[in-house]
Amino acid sequence: MKKYAIIVAGGTGKRMGEALPKQFLKLGGTPILIHTLQTFQAADPEIELIITLPQEEIQFWDELNIWHQNYLEHKVVAGGETRFHSVKNALEHVEEGLVAVHDGVRPFVSSETINQSFEQAKENKAVVTAVLMKDSVRQIDESGNSKNIDRSSLRLIQTPQTFDVELLKSAYNTPFKPSFTDDASVVEAHGHSITLIEGDYQNIKITTPEDLIIAEALLKAK
Ligand SMILES: Nc1ccn([C@@H]2O[C@H](COP(=O)(O)OP(=O)(O)OP(=O)(O)O)[C@@H](O)[C@H]2O)c(=O)n1
Ligand SMILES: C[C@](O)(CO)[C@H](O)COP(=O)(O)O
DSSP, X not given: OOEEEEEEOOOOOGGGTOSSOGGGSEETTEEHHHXXXXXXXXXXXXXXXXXXXXXGGHHHHHHHHHHTTOOOOOEEEEOOSSHHHHHHHHHTTOOSSEEEEEETTOTTOOHHHHHHHHHHHHHHSEEEEEXXXXXXXXXXXXXXXXXXXXXXXXXEEEEEEEEEHHHHHHHTSSOOOTTOOSHHHHHHHTTOOOEEEEOOTTXXXXXXXXXXXXXXXXXXXX
């Protein structure tokens, strides 16, 4: 069965607050996005890699690859206005089989998680990695009052999110809604249930400046 990975890196990283989009910032001297690609390649060299990038950064990415001698085979697709639009663009380059969607700024995903998500998706068609919450959680109502939520019923959702190609393509054949924060939300709105598998606390999404400090520490500990 054919396997694809769409590595989404079409964002501009507003919350990071750097001029350079965060996927190109260096971790241990190597751009974050190159770490992520290498992780997928190491998990299974048969996975066909497709990355989304902001249109205006495609030439810069080519130069980065040459500079860092990263010659991993991959297809580059221009991203869209939101993550949803970027995934939708990339899906045009996917034919049949299974497809994992993964954030380019989650370089610490393990080979085990990647391979397990493909394995489970053969049977369940929509497989998403998740971890238990460590903190207490409160919900705020319209008047600003808060109430405790039972955290045992909640999960933090990560990527990869891995799907049967036909299912993901038909789910994405819908207009964008702001509630589509990930691929699972799109597939669920299409009427298919989601199977959760255990994620990994090291699989952080590098979003704000302190995440870079944590990421450097995680890299050293590897
Ligand atoms: N139009 C977009 C927006 C986001 N992404 C990708 O989706 C992943 C998760 O998004 P997020 O962490 O929110 O990245 P940014 O959108 O870049 O960050 P911010 O919201 O702070 O601007 C990132 O790898 C990002 O590059 C994408 O491919 N296309
Ligand atoms: C896909 C995701 O990483 C799952 O946790 C998350 O929804 C991305 O959210 P963002 O607002 O695009 O960072």
